[in-house]
Amino acid sequence: MTRDFTPLFRTAIGFDRLAQMVEGLQDTSPTTFPPYNIEKTGEDAYRVTVAVAGFAPDDLDVTVRDNTLLVSGRVQQPQGEKVATLYRGIAGRSFERRFALADHIVVEGASLDNGLLHIALKRVVPEALKPRRIGIATVNAAQKVISAELPASEAPAQAA
Numbered sequence: 445m446t447r448d449f450t451p452l453f454r455t456a457i458g459f460d461r462l463a464q465m466v467e468g469l470q471d472t473s474p475t476t477f478p479p480y481n482i483e484k485t486g487e488d489a490y491r492v493t494v495a496v497a498g499f500a501p502d503d504l505d506v507t508v509r510d511n512t513l514l515v516s517g518r519v520q521q522p523q524g525e526k527v528a529t530l531y532r533g534i535a536g537r538s539f540e541r542r543f544a545l546a547d548h549i550v551v552e553g554a555s556l557d558n559g560l561l562h563i564a565l566k567r568v569v570p571e572a573l574k575p576r577r578i579g580i581a582t583v584n585a586a587q588k589v590i591s592a593e594l595p596a597s598e599a600p601a602q603a604a
Contacts, residue, residue, distance in 0.1 A: 477539055478517075488567040492543060497559035498534050506554045506563060513543040513551065515561065548573075 481493045496504060499517045507514045518538045552564040
């Protein structure tokens, strides 16, 4: 069942991300291809490793849009030589894998090594959102004291 959330986009300002998240929840078909790992490589660094055996760098596409990392692969059929495959154990089908990214996650780069696609991610919090310490200033106590003593020459005369 597919639902159309277009009316929600037209009538609500600022809720478009919420509507996109609800649309993303509709996809109930579990996908297991290609297998992947998500690793934490540092305090604010992560790596997504996707097993893409049989795919060339030109066959793969890594895209980031609306806090979603999209990894897709399209196999191009070899030209020329015709080979009859007796058993197919290496999947050569096209795929599309989506990863939801948290706020302030930036893709630093991607590399293909021995059939594994490594995508480096880093959390970069803007300076305006980082916690900052506010210093507390003290006022010198001597400046606040008001002297109540007057010199004897200026003291008012007491009435007898």
